[in-house]
Amino acid sequence: MKDRIIFHLDVNNAFLSWSAVDLLEHGYKKDIRKIPAIIGGDETRRRGIVLAKSPVAKKYGIKTADTIYEAKKKCPQIELYPPYYELYSKKSRELFTYLKKYTPTIEQFSVDEAFLDMSGTNLLYKDHVKLAHTIKDDIKKRFGYTVNIGVANNKLCAKMASDFEKPDKVHTLFNDEIKEKMWPLPVEDLFMCGKKSAERLHSLGIDTIGDLAKADVGKLYKHFKNQANFLIESAKGIDNSKVIPRKERTIKNESISTSRTLSYDYTDIDKLKEILFKQAERLGRELRQKKKYTTTVGIVLKNNLFKSYSHQRKVEATNKNSVIYKTACELLERNWREDPIRLIGIRLADLTTNRDVQLSFDSKEENKEEEIIQDVMDRINNKFGGSSVIPASMKKKKD
DNA sequence: TCTGGGGTCCTAGGACCC
DNA sequence: TCTGGGGTCCTAGGACCC
Numbered sequence: 001m002k003d004r005i006i007f008h009l010d011v012n013n014a015f016l017s018w019s020a021v022d023l024l025e026h027g028y029k030k031d032i033r034k035i036p037a038i039i040g041g042d043e044t045r046r047r048g049i050v051l052a053k054s055p056v057a058k059k060y061g062i063k064t065a066d067t068i069y070e071a072k073k074k075c076p077q078i079e080l081y082p083p084y085y086e087l088y089s090k091k092s093r094e095l096f097t098y099l100k101k102y103t104p105t106i107e108q109f110s111v112d113e114a115f116l117d118m119s120g121t122n123l124l125y126k127d128h129v130k131l132a133h134t135i136k137d138d139i140k141k142r143f144g145y146t147v148n149i150g151v152a153n154n155k156l157c158a159k160m161a162s163d164f165e166k167p168d169k170v171h172t173l174f175n176d177e178i179k180e181k182m183w184p185l186p187v188e189d190l191f192m193c194g195k196k197s198a199e200r201l202h203s204l205g206i207d208t209i210g211d212l213a214k215a216d217v218g219k220l221y222k223h224f225k226n227q228a229n230f231l232i233e234s235a236k237g238i239d240n241s242k243v244i245p246r247k248e249r250t251i252k253n254e255s256i257s258t259s260r261t262l263s264y265d266y267t268d269i270d271k272l273k274e275i276l277f278k279q280a281e282r283l284g285r286e287l288r289q290k291k292k293y294t295t296t297v298g299i300v301l302k303n304n305l306f307k308s309y310s311h312q313r314k315v316e317a318t319n320k321n322s323v324i325y326k327t328a329c330e331l332l333e334r335n336w337r338e339d340p341i342r343l344i345g346i347r348l349a350d351l352t353t354n355r356d357v358q359l360s361f362d363s364k365e366e367n368k369e370e371e372i373i374q375d376v377m378d379r380i381n382n383k384f385g386g387s388s389v390i391p392a393s394m395k396k397k398k399d
Numbered sequence: 400t401c402t403g404g405g406g407t408c409c410t411a412g413g414a415c416c417c
Numbered sequence: 418t419c420t421g422g423g424g425t426c427c428t429a430g431g432a433c434c435c
Contacts, residue, residue, distance in 0.1 A: 014435095043400050051403080064435095067401045083403095110406095110435040194433050226409080227432090252408075259404060298428095306402070312428065345404085 003175070005128050006243060007116040008150040008158035009099070009135070012167035014112035015039040015052035017145040018091045019081055024144070036060060037079040040068045045263045046342075051083055055167065088112075094143070102135065107243045115155050117243035132170040140168070156239035157182070159191050178237035183210030190234055197224070197231065209235045254292075257300075258282055259345025265304045266341045273329055279346045280325035285378050287348065293317035293355045294348035297327040301336065302343035311335040312347070317355040320370060324348065 011017060016039050020032045036056045041047030048068035060075035071078055092111045099106055105117035118128055125131040132149040139147050146168035150161025153175050160182060161173035173181055188198035190209050200223055206212050212235035220228035233239070258279045266272050276299070287294060298312030311331045315323060328346050 041403055046400070047403055048400070049403055065402080069401045113435075192433065196432065251406095255406070257405065261403065296427095308430085310429065314427070343403090 002119070003153045004117065004119040005121075006152055006155050006158040007114075007118055007128075007132060007135075008109075008152075008155065008162040009114045009116065010148045010150075010162045011095070011112035012146045012148060013052045013054065014091075015083055015088060016054055016081075017052075018088055019084060021091075021144045022084070022087055032079065032081060035079060036075050036077060037081060038062065038068075038071055039083050040071070040080050042082070043068050046261050091143075095139070098139070098142070099135075102131075104245075105243050106245060107249075108246055115158065115243045129170065129172060136168065136170055154237070154239040155241055155243065156191055156234060157237050160189075160237075163189070173237070175237065179210070182237060183208060183213060183235075185209050187212055187235075190231075192234060193231060197227070200224070201231075253349055254351040255296075255347055255349035256283055256286055256290075256351070257345055257347035259300060259343055261302075261343045262341065266344075267338075269332065269336065272332060272336070272341060272344055275344050276328045276332065276346060277325055279344075280328055281321045281381075283346055283348055284319060284321035284324055284374070285381065287319040287351070288374070288378060290351075292351040292353060293319045294324070294351055296347075296349040297324055297331070298347040298349065299328050299331045299335075300343070300345045300347060301332075301341055303337070303339040304342055305339075306342070307339075308343075309335070309337075310347075312349070317352055319355075321374065322370065 013033070016037065017033060019039055024031060033054050034056070035054060037054045038050050038057050039052040040050050050062060050064055050066045050068065050071050053062050053064065053071075057071070057075060057078060060078070062071045062074050062078070066074075068080060088111055095112075096106065096108060096114065099114060099116065103116050103118055103121060107115040109115060118125070118131070121128075129151055132151050136147055136149050139145070148162045148164075148166050148168070149170045150158040150163070150173060151170065152158040152161050152173045157173040157175075157178065161171040164171040164173075164181075185208060186198075187193050187201045187206060187209055188195070190212070193201070193212075201207075201212060204220075204223070206215055212232060215232055215235075217228055217232055220232065224231060260275055260279070262275070266275075283294075295315060295317050296312055297315050298310055300308060300310040302308045311334070313327060313331060315327055318324070324346065
């Protein structure tokens, strides 16, 4: 079998770069990529964490997901900019549209990451490494920000390669380079080996990816169960997964969710329900937009001690705000431990496309009426955003 | 004013059925 | 009179990713 050629493309400091480009386009004098700057959440609303950092900020030891408080301690003159998610979606769409001209086999891995299967394009592109450079440079010229591209024989190695040295670089990690380029790295650098797994591996004396590649599956099985084999194969640079465009992907139990960190801890169940109401509405609308129905409604709570707990329940396939809200409220009533709540959210899981439910005539009539009302409200809310229209029963204060 | 928000996947344990 | 046991569905919790 011929070797595959896979690219992994990663926008350097995506949120910060995209904000920087947008600010410059709007006449802002500073390029925030060149100063100690971060994109971060709102501290006053208790969402103060670092979402992206400039290379200078990184030099001060600031890491993604640090608190803003920590970041300021590490670098007092740090400049903080808010995130603009709509801008990021727009930049992301723009990028993916552009990438499609090189291959139709693109997998969007996140808002700023993509896998491209370049196998079989040898006739078109003789030198894939050169092509990667061309794409990288063209993106910089066209869009004004830099990317890293990893070139390898599978997705895992391409992903590892794009992570090597940043920014604005192309790296290769072909099968014959794995020992030399990947094995000396610490295990925590291995994709899908997170903090918990890395800690355990270190405690077993497995420190580098090379150590892990040579480890005995039997010995690791005790600690990692079925994960053991996967970790060792990954360390060897083995990965047979395909590049699958989103549309063609089948997800086992598709879910959508929304959650909110509250600006102070709530101890009043009615206030919690008000939040659930808005969330039910938002998810209901998303469901209807996707033309899907949910069969599982769940809530998630995080208390003042950062302890999270969740409860879920199967429901008849539905896309109605009222059912989602009612179920969420019941779950809250039954399971809230009366602890101060820092975060609350709703999750809809096991989404389906068709609603194979038998309805009685009466409920059909009721249904129709609710559907008409919901449809009108959706259209207004989609147009004007958020909860422009809400039932009178919910008309009062905001979060 | 220290610790976001949106996802996928896996596992353990209990209920229930034959 | 010693406790079967396989399969499926469901829930809660957690690991991992960005």
